[in-house]
Amino acid sequence: MIGLETIIWIIPLLPIALSFIPILFGGRLPKGGGHVAIASIGVSAILSGIVLLRLPSTPVDYSVTWLLTGSAIPLRVGFYLDHLSALMVNITAWIALLILIYSLEYMGHEEGLGRYWTEMMIFTGSMMGFALADSILLMYVFWELIGACSYLLIGFWYTLPEAAAAAKKAFVVVRVGDVGFFVGFVLIYLYGHTLSLQALLTQPTTTIVSPTLRTTIAILIFVGAIGKSAQLPLYTWLPDAMEGPTTVSALIHSATMVAAGVYLVARLYPFFLAAPHALTVVAWVGALSAFLAATMGLVSTDLKRILAYSTMSQLGYMMTALGVGAYGAAMFHLLNHAIFKALLFLSAGAVLHVLGTRDIRQMGGLLRQMKITSTAFLVGALSLSGIPPFNGFFSKDLILGAAYEYGATSGNYYIYVLTLVSVIFTAAYIFRAFFVGYVLPPTQPRDKPVHEVPAVMSIPMIILMALTLITGWLWSPITNIFQPFVAYSPLIPPTPTAPIALTAVSLIFAITGIGLAYSGYMRSLFDPARLRQGAVGLRLHKLVSSGYYFDAAYAAVAKGLSQGLSLALDFFDRRLIDGAVNGVGYGLTLLGRRVRTVETGRVRNYLAIMVVGIVLIVILVEVL
Amino acid sequence: MITLGEIVALSGILFSGGVYSVLTSRNAVRMLMGIELIFNAANVNFVAYASTTGLAEGLSLAIISISIAAAEAAIGIAIVLLLDKLFKTVDVDKIKELKG
Amino acid sequence: MIVDVAYYIIVLVTLLSVVGFVVTKDIVRAAGLLLVVLACVAAAFAFMNSLLLAMIQLMVYAGAVIVIFLFGVMLTRREAPTSRLRQLASYENLTYLVFAALLFLLILRASAGLTSPLGYAYVSPQLVATSLYVQLRGVVYALAALIGASSIGAIYVVRKEKKQSDGTRGGV
Numbered sequence: 001m002i003g004l005e006t007i008i009w010i011i012p013l014l015p016i017a018l019s020f021i022p023i024l025f026g027g028r029l030p031k032g033g034g035h036v037a038i039a040s041i042g043v044s045a046i047l048s049g050i051v052l053l054r055l056p057s058t059p060v061d062y063s064v065t066w067l068l069t070g071s072a073i074p075l076r077v078g079f080y081l082d083h084l085s086a087l088m089v090n091i092t093a094w095i096a097l098l099i100l101i102y103s104l105e106y107m108g109h110e111e112g113l114g115r116y117w118t119e120m121m122i123f124t125g126s127m128m129g130f131a132l133a134d135s136i137l138l139m140y141v142f143w144e145l146i147g148a149c150s151y152l153l154i155g156f157w158y159t160l161p162e163a164a165a166a167a168k169k170a171f172v173v174v175r176v177g178d179v180g181f182f183v184g185f186v187l188i189y190l191y192g193h194t195l196s197l198q199a200l201l202t203q204p205t206t207t208i209v210s211p212t213l214r215t216t217i218a219i220l221i222f223v224g225a226i227g228k229s230a231q232l233p234l235y236t237w238l239p240d241a242m243e244g245p246t247t248v249s250a251l252i253h254s255a256t257m258v259a260a261g262v263y264l265v266a267r268l269y270p271f272f273l274a275a276p277h278a279l280t281v282v283a284w285v286g287a288l289s290a291f292l293a294a295t296m297g298l299v300s301t302d303l304k305r306i307l308a309y310s311t312m313s314q315l316g317y318m319m320t321a322l323g324v325g326a327y328g329a330a331m332f333h334l335l336n337h338a339i340f341k342a343l344l345f346l347s348a349g350a351v352l353h354v355l356g357t358r359d360i361r362q363m364g365g366l367l368r369q370m371k372i373t374s375t376a377f378l379v380g381a382l383s384l385s386g387i388p389p390f391n392g393f394f395s396k397d398l399i400l401g402a403a404y405e406y407g408a409t410s411g412n413y414y415i416y417v418l419t420l421v422s423v424i425f426t427a428a429y430i431f432r433a434f435f436v437g438y439v440l441p442p443t444q445p446r447d448k449p450v451h452e453v454p455a456v457m458s459i460p461m462i463i464l465m466a467l468t469l470i471t472g473w474l475w476s477p478i479t480n481i482f483q484p485f486v487a488y489s490p491l492i493p494p495t496p497t498a499p500i501a502l503t504a505v506s507l508i509f510a511i512t513g514i515g516l517a518y519s520g521y522m523r524s525l526f527d528p529a530r531l532r533q534g535a536v537g538l539r540l541h542k543l544v545s546s547g548y549y550f551d552a553a554y555a556a557v558a559k560g561l562s563q564g565l566s567l568a569l570d571f572f573d574r575r576l577i578d579g580a581v582n583g584v585g586y587g588l589t590l591l592g593r594r595v596r597t598v599e600t601g602r603v604r605n606y607l608a609i610m611v612v613g614i615v616l617i618v619i620l621v622e623v624l
Numbered sequence: 625m626i627t628l629g630e631i632v633a634l635s636g637i638l639f640s641g642g643v644y645s646v647l648t649s650r651n652a653v654r655m656l657m658g659i660e661l662i663f664n665a666a667n668v669n670f671v672a673y674a675s676t677t678g679l680a681e682g683l684s685l686a687i688i689s690i691s692i693a694a695a696e697a698a699i700g701i702a703i704v705l706l707l708d709k710l711f712k713t714v715d716v717d718k719i720k721e722l723k724g
Numbered sequence: 725m726i727v728d729v730a731y732y733i734i735v736l737v738t739l740l741s742v743v744g745f746v747v748t749k750d751i752v753r754a755a756g757l758l759l760v761v762l763a764c765v766a767a768a769f770a771f772m773n774s775l776l777l778a779m780i781q782l783m784v785y786a787g788a789v790i791v792i793f794l795f796g797v798m799l800t801r802r803e804a805p806t807s808r809l810r811q812l813a814s815y816e817n818l819t820y821l822v823f824a825a826l827l828f829l830l831i832l833r834a835s836a837g838l839t840s841p842l843g844y845a846y847v848s849p850q851l852v853a854t855s856l857y858v859q860l861r862g863v864v865y866a867l868a869a870l871i872g873a874s875s876i877g878a879i880y881v882v883r884k885e886k887k888q889s890d891g892t893r894g895g896v
Binding site for chain 2: 727728731734735738739742743745746751754755758761762765768769772773774776777780781784785788789792793795796797799800801802803811812817820821823824825827828831832834835836837838839840841842843844845847851852854855856859860863864867871
């Protein structure tokens with residue numbers, strides 16, 4: 001059998017190596033070369049499953065020396081295999097496989113399909129490479145690669161101005177975060193003289209000696225995570241990113257790329273633990289993002305945007321978990337969220353595919369004709385709201401419990417309160433989407449026939465539905481396989497457990513949220529539209545639906561900067577440079593006019609000039 | 625004893641007087657007369673050097689110079705006469721253009 | 725001693741004549757003063773022990789060139805005599821005065837460096853002739869050729885013009 005050393009290299013590099021095929025030969029291959037993509041990702045998935053089964057008990061670093069820099073530290077490249085990276089690789093590979101199968105039909109009739117497959121292959125390969133990378137530099141390389149693929153895929157329909165603008169926005173906003181990551185790891189290299197993950201994970205305090213420096217680096221790296229995971233304040237790109245194809249949203253912007261930020265913090269968790277106050281920042285950012293995103297999801301009418309805000313909110317939960325010391329809970333929620341969010345997106349994609357609209361007011365009445373799709377969405381919604389026995393319940397409960405314990409130990413209950421209140425909003429917005437988008441008939445009668453999607457699209461949904469029922473039990477009050485599995489280092493504390501009463505509280509809150517949505521939309525016990533009117537409601541609605549004015553602020557800053565710069569440059573170019581050139585011309589004209597006066601036409605003057613010249617020459621000769 | 629320098633001073637008087645009169649005369653004939661003064665200054669120099677060194681070349685050059693000056697004076701006057709015929713004036717300040 | 729005095733008298737007369745030549749507004753008077761200057765130059769030549777050149781100067785310059793100028797004066801229009809001094813006092817002419825003075829000062833400075841006494845060497849006409857016709861004969865021939873050619877050319881041009889203007893054959 002092939003050894004683990006070889007397998008570990010094949011997993012990320014196979015899709016990348018074969019990625020040139022669809023874009024170059026897609027015209028001749030059926031489905032634009034999609035089978036190549038599915039085959040390569042499938043191989044990577046199977047191999048990562050094998051890796052998971054044959055996991056060594058201690059982490060292993062497979063690396064080779066890549067560049068010999070002049071200093072004593074050569075640059076090594078390679079892959080680091082431990083429980084966490086094995087978990088992440090598997091999540092990425094299997095979910096990518098399901099989504100790619102789904103997109104055989106979903107994207108089947110698109111122009112430029114080869115491009116799609118190629119970009120998806122590079123993305124998946126880079127994501128797996130990111131999960132397995134053994135040095136921060138290599139992580140950064142793959143980090144940038146997945147950002148680039150995200151840009152390309154959001155702007156897949158590049159002729160649409162909204163898509164192009166969204167892709168650009170995504171790239172620029174995430175870039176701002178990337179600067180933080182870059183500065184962070186440069187500091188690690190300068191002060192720690194190493195980029196290797198193993199050094200940072202096993203000896204964080206000796207690699208970087210000064211605690212303030214550790215905190216600074218940790219926060220800078222977290223800024224990178226904020227950008228990629230769409231947390232406050234660098235989140236404005238995620239709702240707009242929904243302009244891309246739904247399969248892209250499913251893979252990149254719910255399950256994998258946005259989880260990269262969470263994975264980054266989790267991967268460097270021993271380092272973060274050794275940096276005082278860094279985790280507090282993480283927790284606050286996570287909690288606030290979770291809360292604000294949940295409110296924004298409640299006022300949106302675009303189905304995919306609701307799901308985008310939901311992603312931001314759930315990522316906030318994961319960051320909160322990491323911040324309060326519940327590393328295990330965070331990773332568990334990452335696993336579960338990947339499954340149920342992909343499920344939700346695939347369902348939304350099916351509706352989009354059939355109806356051609358994203359507006360939930362124009363959808364509806366789908367229960368009879370699109371049974372599988374509607375059931376899928378319902379299952380995903382229940383999981384997201386945290387209703388047992390679906391997987392979301394287990395991981396969310398753990399996070400809330402850890403937040404409570406954190407409040408008990410540190411006295412800071414705000415984190416718990418924020419996450420708890422978000423539960424209501426979460427349930428409310430997702431069931432609002434379900435009721436308005438799937439159950440209730442559309443506001444205008446529809447003329448298009450509605451039919452269920454073909455098996456290629458529904459089977460991945462069914463598989464994901466099954467998974468939501470299964471993965472929850474990996475870590476329940478009864479069984480606990482997950483927690484010991486994923487804690488890869490003795491430095492990581494176990495997730496604190498909370499009293500059972502809290503579980504009941506959060507369940508009640510979740511059901512309340514569902515009930516609110518039900519009574520508002522299904523039973524019309526109160527009119528949600530009325531909330532929007534009235535002075536307070538109007539202001540509030542405007543505040544929330546504009547994304548708390550973050551977008552407007554960023555646009556103003558960008559406009560101001562670019563306008564200011566262009567005004568300055570224009571001034572420089574027109575006044576200074578043109579002025580100089582014109583001035584030279586003008587000056588020469590004046591000079592010519594003066595010099596012309598020598599040509600008088602009078603013989604005497606010419607003679608005089610001669611005499612003067614001779615005299616001057618003689619004087620010069622005398623003097624010198 | 626008269627030094628060579630004093631002869632050269634005489635030549636200098638003639639030379640600068642000639643230059644000045646060439647520059648400040650409006651009459652063309654007067655200009656020509658000034659040019660003759662300049663020639664004479666040169667001749668005095670030649671003879672002075674011949675007298676000092678005893679070489680005959682100084683004198684022969686002076687003779688050649690005189691003959692050339694005479695020829696040039698004749699041609700100059702011819703030109704001035706033509707100028708007078710064409711421009712109806714010999715005022716050099718008024719003769720500014722080649723067309724005529 | 726007397727010889728030196730004679731020289732200084734020559735210089736004085738030359739100076740006065742040159743100044744007068746420049747200042748006078750009547751052109752005929754200017755020609756007369758020019759004659760005086762030429763004669764003084766001849767005297768200077770005599771002073772320097774070369775009677776040969778003094779004779780030649782008088783014959784050619786004082787004899788022929790001055791006549792040419794007089795003819796020139798006669799045959800051209802004279803503008804109404806303006807005050808020469810006023811003309812000389814203009815900015816332009818004052819500038820020229822300055823430069824002429826500068827020139828004179830330069831020459832004086834050069835002459836101050838030449839302190840060797842005048843040799844009064846007598847160069848016999850035989851020596852002059854030898855130098856002219858033996859060593860400098862090239863120049864003499866060229867001059868002769870030039871003057872000859874230009875005379876013939878001038879006659880030809882004049883005859884052609886005369887033929888064009890009145891068609892009859894006039895005597896040369």
